[in-house]
Amino acid sequence: xxxxxxxxxxxxxxxxxxxxxxxxxxxxxxxxxxxxxxxxxxxxxxxxxxxxxxxxxxxxxxxxxxxxxxxxxxxxxxxxxxxxxxxxxxxxxxxxxxxxxxxxxxxxxxxxxxxxxxxxxxxxxxxxxxxxxxxxxxxxxxxxxxxxxxxxxxxxxxxxxxxxxxxxxxxxxxxxxxxxxxxxxxxxxxxxxxxxxxxxxxxxxxxxxxxxxxxxxxxxxxxxxxxxxxxxxxxxxxxxxxxxxxxxxxxxxxxxxxxxxxxxxxxxxxxxxxxxxxxxxxxxxxxxxxxxxxxxxxxxxxxxxxxxxxxxxxxxxxxxxxxxxxxxxxxxxxxxxxxxxxxxxxxxxxxxxxxxxxxxxxxxxxxxxxxxxxxxxxxxxxxxxxxxxxxxxxxxxxxxxxxxxxxxxxxxxxxxxxxxxxxxxxxxxxxxxxxxxxxxxxxxxxxxxxxxxxxxxxxxxxxxxxxxxxxxxxxxxxxxxxxxxxxxxxxxxxxxxxxxxxxxxxxxxxxxxxxxxxx
Numbered sequence: 001x002x003x004x005x006x007x008x009x010x011x012x013x014x015x016x017x018x019x020x021x022x023x024x025x026x027x028x029x030x031x032x033x034x035x036x037x038x039x040x041x042x043x044x045x046x047x048x049x050x051x052x053x054x055x056x057x058x059x060x061x062x063x064x065x066x067x068x069x070x071x072x073x074x075x076x077x078x079x080x081x082x083x084x085x086x087x088x089x090x091x092x093x094x095x096x097x098x099x100x101x102x103x104x105x106x107x108x109x110x111x112x113x114x115x116x117x118x119x120x121x122x123x124x125x126x127x128x129x130x131x132x133x134x135x136x137x138x139x140x141x142x143x144x145x146x147x148x149x150x151x152x153x154x155x156x157x158x159x160x161x162x163x164x165x166x167x168x169x170x171x172x173x174x175x176x177x178x179x180x181x182x183x184x185x186x187x188x189x190x191x192x193x194x195x196x197x198x199x200x201x202x203x204x205x206x207x208x209x210x211x212x213x214x215x216x217x218x219x220x221x222x223x224x225x226x227x228x229x230x231x232x233x234x235x236x237x238x239x240x241x242x243x244x245x246x247x248x249x250x251x252x253x254x255x256x257x258x259x260x261x262x263x264x265x266x267x268x269x270x271x272x273x274x275x276x277x278x279x280x281x282x283x284x285x286x287x288x289x290x291x292x293x294x295x296x297x298x299x300x301x302x303x304x305x306x307x308x309x310x311x312x313x314x315x316x317x318x319x320x321x322x323x324x325x326x327x328x329x330x331x332x333x334x335x336x337x338x339x340x341x342x343x344x345x346x347x348x349x350x351x352x353x354x355x356x357x358x359x360x361x362x363x364x365x366x367x368x369x370x371x372x373x374x375x376x377x378x379x380x381x382x383x384x385x386x387x388x389x390x391x392x393x394x395x396x397x398x399x400x401x402x403x404x405x406x407x408x409x410x411x412x413x414x415x416x417x418x419x420x421x422x423x424x425x426x427x428x429x430x431x432x433x434x435x436x437x438x439x440x441x442x443x444x445x446x447x448x449x450x451x452x453x454x455x456x457x458x459x460x461x462x463x464x465x466x467x468x469x470x471x472x473x474x475x476x477x478x479x480x481x482x483x484x485x486x487x488x489x490x491x492x493x494x495x496x497x498x499x500x501x502x503x504x505x506x507x508x509x510x511x512x513x514x515x516x517x518x519x
């Protein structure tokens with residue numbers, strides 16, 4: 001009997017091992033090769049699939065090699081920002097594929113296909129990469145009814161009438177930064193002073209989102225900002241093939257342990273803040289006009305309705321983490337590249353400053369109504385978003401075989417849309433597509449794009465970025481405030497090196513020559 005039992009156990013073990021091996025072979029070889037064949041039969045080209053890592057080693061090697069060398073302003077930035085994707089498009093055309101491990105990325109720069117993908121959100125879902133699972137929580141990573149519920153609750157917090165009340169808070173943060181610049185210039189005798197403004201802009205972005213999100217609790221908000229900045233640097237600054245291996249993030253490596261510790265710290269701070277704010281609301285205190293207060297107030301309106309229509313504390317925590325990360329990361333890049341472009345194109349800087357003086361005077365405090373009238377600055381911001389869109393790429397995934405135009409996309413394929421390439425395509429924008437020319441937006445986005453779907457800085461369709469108005473308002477106020485007080489040119493130590501680390505950023509800081517304007 002014992003002999004029979006042992007045989008059964010061995011048989012079960014061998015069966016289990018066989019099942020695991022079959023699934024591994026199917027995942028790592030049979031399925032990818034079938035998808036490759038399917039795509040090639042439709043005329044889509046790409047590298048042959050290589051087991052396990054696919055194109056990951058080549059992607060990382062090319063990226064690292066190009067990041068060692070800066071470029072000139074006159075150079076095309078795309079080979080540096082998206083090196084492997086750019087290389088594949090040059091090699092195989094505007095629709096091609098690469099392999100991220102056993103997962104195929106179908107690349108498309110065709111505007112109509114991009115629009116269709118972003119509009120058909122029920123068919124094209126957010127991907128579930130380890131990195132996006134860690135960073136892109138909350139509304140960004142949800143689908144279906146859960147996404148609809150969160151969006152309905154969050155939307156009211158970003159209505160223009162709510163954002164209008166945050167202008168003074170944004171201005172307060174900006175004033176702190178301009179005062180520090182005044183002191184630096186004064187310490188150098190009051191003349192032109194070269195300053196790396198990047199760390200100041202980084203602090204500004206964190207301070208604004210901290211105050212706008214958490215009001216009087218912005219000190220705790222600053223802790224969250226610092227922790228999330230460390231988190232992004234930890235997993236994005238030095239990409240490794242292991243980042244793309246399923247399950248790797250659960251192993252007890254030093255990086256993974258620190259990542260989990262940061263996540264726990266952020267969630268702990270947010271949970272305490274949310275619980276404290278809920279207690280204040282239950283005690284009858286007036287709702288604070290910050291994003292957390294508005295979110296909790298909107299969520300409260302759903303209490304007592306059908307079960308499951310309000311957000312749990314954990315869900316509110318995830319939404320706060322998202323608008324904290326997205327709100328600081330995207331606007332930080334926008335601040336930096338706008339200042340760089342205006343430092344290089346002094347005529348546009350002069351035009352923008354003239355407009356600010358006309359609307360607010362030399363010493364007037366920017367206000368919501370005046371910011372809405374800044375036509376030249378709006379043109380400049382749109383052009384910066386076109387050339388240096390923080391969200392330089394968007395990703396979606398199909399879970400079943402799905403038609404996209406004339407293509408049948410096999411289930412499990414991810415669709416990569418390099419907006420940075422579409423935004424600078426001469427066939428779409430004209431011969432000056434890679435030049436800084438805000439005049440193209442003089443009559444608005446629709447006129448600049450000739451009604452085509454070729455401009456997606458905040459995505460498009462039902463899942464267009466909920467924080468779009470917040471980001472644009474913030475950028476206008478910061479730029480108007482700086483133009484009132486300073487002129488700036490590219491510093492002698494500035495190194496032009498755009499690179500992609502979650503969003504598009506200047507790799508070596510932003511050295512500008514600052515001049516204090518006469519009173």
